[in-house]
Amino acid sequence: MYGVGDIIVTKKKHPCGSFRWAVLKTGAEIKLKCEGCGRTALFSPDEVARMCKKIEKNKGAAD
Template sequence: MPIKFEIGDIVHLKKNHPCGGNIFEIMRIGMDFRLRCSTCNKQLWLERTEVERRLRKHFRNDEEIKS
């Protein structure tokens, strides 16, 4: 069952971005997600399965969501 994500959610992923950050904001949801790195503000596209596989923590409105 897919994890429920919303635009504006913050995700902490296992793999770091090349800048060293691993916290991202979700900007678009669908088969592909558009994420913005909180460290360097670069945007990247990842498939939904890749986001779900790399997910460590998921926050919505500063509250952690248990998946």
């Protein structure tokens, strides 16, 4: 569902004002980086599914 390099657009904005998060790592936990301020955070896949509004797939990723 989520791949490294994908951009996740969230329902609620981060305190910096950005809605966009880049996926840095997937697995048992998903590491996201805020596109606005650069803050990184770890979330469970369930949390990411709840907060996600839209996924923008990385066009350069090899499947």
